[in-house]
Amino acid sequence: MNRLIQLVRTADWTGWLGAAIVLVMLGAAIAAPLIAPYDPVAINIEHRLTAPDATYWLGTDQAGRDVLSRVIYGARASLAVGIGAVIIGALIGVSAGLFAAYKGGLGDQITMRIVDAIASIPLLVWAIAIVGVLGVGPVAIGSLQLPNEVKIVTLIGCLFSPVFARVTYAVAQRIVSADYVKARYLQGASHWQIVTGDVLPNCLSPIIVQATLLVAIGIVIEASISFVGLGVQPPQPSWGTMLSDARNAIYSGEWWLPVFPGLAISVTVIGFNLLGDAVRDLFDPRHEARTLVA
């Protein structure tokens, strides 16, 4: 709570801008059916390729679908994949990092070698290839039909996990050997109590920093995979597929088709990056989190 108050006081305006953008995008994604003016998949040939006007604020596409509604609904796919992948990556990575640091010895060695191996996988190439192999159809678990995005979320999540494993491991290793943790053990605290009560809370700051910055990367990856036709499947709207559909418009002059989905991606990613930077300056002044690249 003290930290929250500190955040409110010290964060500069870029951090606030980032937080505002993230909140607006999250709101748009959650409340899409309430705020979208039209059905995002409704085809209306009469009004196809309308330039932005009072009726269609951001214009319409080749099938007469409202671009604004599609951009709003597109936030769902982007944020769901970005945030979902980070959650999966954090669950796997943090558990692995905690296990390796706490266990030590052979278990530590094996776990961190596997983490190294996963970290030596070029993310985007593998994501494209593996979704390509598995096919873009829905995933059936029993009678439950899950969309193609589930594969992408899981895949990106697994490939994100080394980032979390490494920051957790780095901090946890230092905590585990601290005297107060030994004292807790002598007091009779169980392994579980020590790991969740003493070790994990100390690792949270760099984890949160990485999580925020990784959402930004996840969003761009989802858009890219959808752009080559292996992500969100039409007619469902996603920023990546909208840009892919807009490729012909580059020559014919319907500028609004490539501009708005691209802006939506960029603004959202800027939001997460600004927020991530602010959180880093605040929570992680020694920069224990690594520089991310994808």
Added chain:
Amino acid sequence: MFRLLAGRFFSSLGTLFFVGLVLFALTRAGPGSPARIVLGADATSAQITQFEQANGLDRPFLEQYVTWLADVLRGDFGKSFVTGRDVAGEIVDALPVTLSIVLFAFAIALVFGVGIGIWAALRLGGPMASVTRLGVVLGLSIPAFWLGIVLIRFIAVDLRWLPPGGYAPLSSGLMTHLQTIAMPAISLAVYYIAVLARMTQASLQEALRGDYVRTARAMGLSSPRIVVYALLNALPPVINLAALSFGYMFGWALIIEQVFNIPGLSRALLNAISQRDFLLLQGIVFLFTAIFVLANLGADLVNRVLDPRQRAAA
């Protein structure tokens, strides 16, 4: 020294072996066996058995993998079941295209990224600091493929300075070649300029705060010499990041090639996916993974050579 290098080298090979195995397993996890895909849905089981025997697909999984890997290391990526063509040949046809874009983009990213980073670190504070910071966040946030689309619109369609897409090999003249890869390379480079600039700035600022810098100043060393010393100490994380960037660039190059309609490895990979051509897909992805692993190994080796402490420890 040598033993340490050899150790690092073999651990990279081990990683590649393990990761290749995962790749091999995943490409087989898709719906339909290779035999079924090639022979069609109405092939008899006798035909399928015959096909699998002829192509070694009935051998134990691990044996298939080791055979494939041994062939790959000898430069033989196998013959595609689907097209009947030599996979190595197809890769050799497409690789120079992707490689020229990535190398050009990498050069741009290194020069501008490190350059801007040094410049920003030396001009701490002031109004330009915020401008640099804003520029870095923008560079990190604009997706390369969207930048490509925007560049095509303004530079190619409106201004007609460069062709909107396609590819001309180096053999058709240096200028023609550069004209076709300039926009793809710039789109690809912008993100990495931002990443490298930020890392260079942070690392150099940290180094300039070091005690030895203060000592050097006190001893009256010239400013440029001090900066050079600090820079040498600031380089290792930048080199590691540059290697990672180089490896990741190949992935984004696939998307960029789609935007600019360039017949590189992207087209080969997407064809392999749509035709369910496992060997071609495995070959391309394995190649990219090997480049990624070797680039990181290279960065480690360069850092070991640069750092006298690590040299002494070895």
